[in-house]
Amino acid sequence: MVTDTHRHTRRCWWNHETGRWICHQSQGSAAGQDDAQADTAVVLDRDATPDTEAPLVDVRDMLVVHTALLREFRLAPDAVARVAPGAARRAAAVDRHLGFLCDMLHHHHAGEDELLWPKLRDRVPPAALELLDTVEAQHERIDAVLSEVTAARARWVRDASADPRGELMAALQRLHEVLDEHLAAEERYVLPLAACHVTPAEWHALGDAGVAAMPKSVLPLAFGTFAYEGDPAVLRDMLKTAPALPRLILPRIAPRIYARRALQVHGTRRP
Numbered sequence: 272m273v274t275d276t277h278r279h280t281r282r283c284w285w286n287h288e289t290g291r292w293i294c295h296q297s298q299g300s301a302a303g304q305d306d307a308q309a310d311t312a313v314v315l316d317r318d319a320t321p322d323t324e325a326p327l328v329d330v331r332d333m334l335v336v337h338t339a340l341l342r343e344f345r346l347a348p349d350a351v352a353r354v355a356p357g358a359a360r361r362a363a364a365v366d367r368h369l370g371f372l373c374d375m376l377h378h379h380h381a382g383e384d385e386l387l388w389p390k391l392r393d394r395v396p397p398a399a400l401e402l403l404d405t406v407e408a409q410h411e412r413i414d415a416v417l418s419e420v421t422a423a424r425a426r427w428v429r430d431a432s433a434d435p436r437g438e439l440m441a442a443l444q445r446l447h448e449v450l451d452e453h454l455a456a457e458e459r460y461v462l463p464l465a466a467c468h469v470t471p472a473e474w475h476a477l478g479d480a481g482v483a484a485m486p487k488s489v490l491p492l493a494f495g496t497f498a499y500e501g502d503p504a505v506l507r508d509m510l511k512t513a514p515a516l517p518r519l520i521l522p523r524i525a526p527r528i529y530a531r532r533a534l535q536v537h538g539t540r541r542p
Contacts, residue, residue, distance in 0.1 A: 300447065321335045322462060329467040332509050334462075335501040337454045342542075343372050344447040348440040350536050362431040366424055369409070369443075371489060373417060375496075376450070378484040386477045387465065394468040404462045407454035416446045417460050432483045475512065494521050495529025 320424040345371060354361045382408075391403055423439040465474065485493060498506055510518045 279438055279514070314534075327470050328469055329508070330466050330474065331502065331505045332478060332539045333465075334458065335497050335505050335509070337458065338500050339496045340372070340376055340379070341447070341451060341454060343368075343496065344376075344443065344450055346537055347372065347443045347447070347542055351427070351440050351443065353538065354434065355434045357431055359428075359431045362369055362428055363382075365536055366428050368532060369424055371492065373420060375485065375493060378415065378481050380413065381484070382477050382480045384410060386473070386480060387461075387469070389462055390473060391461075395464055399464060402456075402464070406453065406456050408462055409449065409456065412449050413453060414447070416442065416449055420446050422524065476507070479512070490517075491521060491525045491528045492532060495525035495527070495532075498522070498526050499529055499533075 350365050350368070352498040353364055388403060388407060392400065395403070419442045420439070423435065423442045427439045429435075482490065494506075494509075497509070508521070510521060515519070533542050534540045
């Protein structure tokens with residue numbers, strides 16, 4: 272059994288379907304472990320790494336962010352649909368939330384483009400480079416659809432009539448589809464790569480860059496968005512490097528801030 276003091280090594284592997292580590296101390300079916308290890312062997316390339324006991328980076332915070340982004344963009348078309356034609360004030364409130372989500376997605380991907388992909392390209396086995404090509408190309412596709420969403424948002428807020436509303440809903444649906452495909456690929460392939468080939472300091476710098484890129488005024492909402500479905504243990508780890516006051520108050524106020532926003536945008540505190 273894995274204890275609280277266990278540190279992941281290259282004998283552990285990341286199960287993208289459950290979002291959890293499977294560790295060499297764990298009891299499980301040998302067949303299941305063999306299948307999963309074979310599935311990720313190309314990206315982890317354990318045989319090329321002589322030090323199999325070197326600790327891996329805990330990358331579960333990325334899964335928390337992905338879960339929040341996918342949920343909110345999945346809900347976004349219906350949030351727009353509930354705004355009656357001509358309801359300009361209501362449209363502005365929903366658009367404010369869409370802007371928050373689009374900014375968060377942009378900063379998330381910009382951090383990966385700047386701080387993660389270059390390091391992985393320098394360090395991963397040659398067999399994994401094609402996987403990086405795929406996820407980087409997906410970033411470009413997401414950026415293109417994100418631009419479509421931004422343009423559709425502007426038309427909708429100006430008019431708030433049925434036609435621009437439908438255009439925005441369609442663009443948001445496309446964005447969710449390409450984002451879903453991309454994040455699934457990241458969780459299946461890039462998270463094991465990152466766990467194996469970047470240092471804890473480099474991984475934490477990625478999260479710090481995302482926080483620094485966002486206005487401080489929206490950070491409680493962002494953390495509340497993550498906390499809604501996030502693993503409490505991972506959420507605590509995400510706050511470890513925060514100053515003492517935010518570390519103390521964010522777990523208390525952020526869920527309430529997100530609940531108020533969800534009620535305003537989705538019509539319920541628990542969307």
